[in-house]
Amino acid sequence: MKNKVLITLAICLFASYSNYAQSVKFGKIQKSDFAQSYYEKDSTADAVVLYKKKYTHYDYDDITGWKLVTEIHERIRFYNADGFDNATKKISFYTGGEHENISIKAYTYNLESDAIVKTKLDRKEVFIEEVSENWGVKSFTMPNVKEGSIVEWKISISSPYTTYIDDIICQYDIPIKYIECKVEIPEYFVFNFYPTHYYPLNIKKAKSQKKHLTQSGTVNISQNSYSLKQEFIPALVEEPYVNNINNYRAKIKFEIAAYNPRNGVGKLFNTSWEKVTTTIYESSKFGGELRKSGHFKDDLEGILAQSANQNEEIVNIFDFVKNKMTWNRNNGKYTSSKGIKSAYKEGVGNVADINLTLVAMLREAGIKANPILVSTRSHGIPLFPTKKGFNSVVAGVEQNGKVILMDASSKYSSPDVLPRKDLNWEGRLIREDGSSTKVNLYPKVYNLKNVKLNAKIDTEGVLEGLMVTTYNGLNALEYRTSTASQKEEDIISSLESMHKDIEIEQFRISNKDKCSKPISEMLKFTQDNAADIIGNKIYISPLLFLTVNENPFKLEERLYPIDYASPWSNQTTISLDIPEGYTLESKPEDLSLTLPDQMGDYVLKTEFANNKILVTSKTRLNIPVVSSLYYSTLKELYKRAIENQLEKIVLVQQGP
Incomplete structure (x- = not known):
């Protein structure tokens, strides 16, 4: 009898959450939503995501072509002030080309004197920050947030960058009560699909048809869809000794593999590390910079004159670049817009300006040096071939079957002692002939x-x-x-x-x-x-x-x-x-x-x-x-x- 009661309660509980998920409409808040003073699945939680829905799909018109549209609806309940960090939302967007349209609608709800008080997010409270040459962040913090508040936002992003789908984040630092996500991709776009390996997600794949209006009429286009409906995803709790907690967050990644239009020339994207590294090396801001040496020849002659052997040459060139150039705190696998010649003259540059200078000087000295692409700890681990997977570069010298690693952007580093930010599994060493090989970045010495x-x-x-x-x-x-x-x-x-x-x-x-x-x-x-x-x-x-x-x-x-x-x-x-x-x-x-x-x-x-x-x-x-x-x-x-x-x-x- 007891088991039957438990089963009945479990069914009722499941049904109540399913009904809640189906009834969540933006702006529709009930007094009952404020009833619980803690989250029943995790009483220690400072806040909980009551509901998250994310829908990514493609729209088409004859004038602008394809657009990638992402719609996000989130509702969060706060139990105490320690959860207030979750009242801030940040949206990354690309600034290096066509404009991305981002619309935001958001409210804070408080139960005061048995009435729901609603506070709207003002446009003036949405801020834009430039984080790099080509990327910005639009952020906002919800107003009038108190213990017990509920916040809700609806975000729509229309982007011309159809070959890049944002990661579907399915786990936060606070629990998620219910999450629903769907991605629909037209048959013309071929994406590789990478679900998380650290927390199980119930993802369903299917095929469907979608109607698109064109000048010639309505066209039915086949599409691949990926959907997720899941309850009770626990918070991701961070402990000491983790390189980047976001690497282990439950999420779904998509990486473009090919674009095959119905009428037109298809395009293959990076399908192997060799193609990725070749594409990067051929860039004028990477391989092109390594061919420049005139601006440092006099300095190099002085360094070599003071070096008794090749090992001394390596150390002395490394120390010279460390002292000559100061890191401007920007990572990058490509040099800055001014290039290494100007960065060398000014003595300031990003990571690529400094370490490609180091590689160029070592090569000019007759040393077998090559750049090594790196994904810093804050950037994540590149699990599959992609240009986006790397955001930095260090130098490597191949000597006696080993690779000596160097990062001259760190003033106190030494050969084979990279700063912690670089110690992120493996890098890719790229040689002049276009070949590449993976390199273990972790230290060889204790x-x-x-x-x-x-x-x-x-x-x-x-x-x-x-x-x-x-x-x-x-x-x-x-x-x-x-x-x-x-x-x-x-x-x-x-x-x-x-x-x-x-x-x-x-x-x-x-x-x-x-x-x-x-x-x-x-x-x-x-x-x-x-x-x-x-x-x-x-x-x-x-x-x-x-x-x-x-x-x-x-x-x-x-x-x-x-x-x-x-x-x-x-x-x-x-x-x-x-x-x-x-x-x-x-x-x-x-x-x-x-x-x-x-x-x-x-x-x-x-x-x-x-x-x-x-x-x-x-x-x-x-x-x-x-x-x-x-x-x-x-x-x-x-x-x-x-x-x-x-x-x-x-x-x-x-x-x-």
């Missing part, structure tokens, strides 16, 4: 952090000592970058706060500008209340103020990988003098943990000798990216390591 701490503790729990931290690889690059513009007092203040309010008496950074060497940070410190004093015993954490207290992994299940950007190793060595008259009573158990498939390990060892506590801790990850299949295992390693570090060393005062 990202190292080595801490050596020598200190003493007194009977009052006051700790004083000297700590030297050395950084290699990506750690060194990021340390130099983050501290480059900081005053010393600001660095000290940040360290004191991060390390449980230690007081730093002396501070020094070594090798700050010598990128070929490790960078080290020395600090002399004191810390009050560094231990608990109870009776004749002193309780100390084995890693002192370096103890990790919280597990970064909190989800029960994680569907996306754990991305550290580099293999890494953190090692801490502590030598602690204890007060006279005290001895070791107990210590944390020595612990050694190993991840499967030799992915990594953790070790903590505590020793006592000659009135000193000696602690060694090492955590190592041998791969830059850990599959989500190992998430629970990695989470458990962190849990056990933290529990181990939170155990106390107990010192006891010896009797008279």
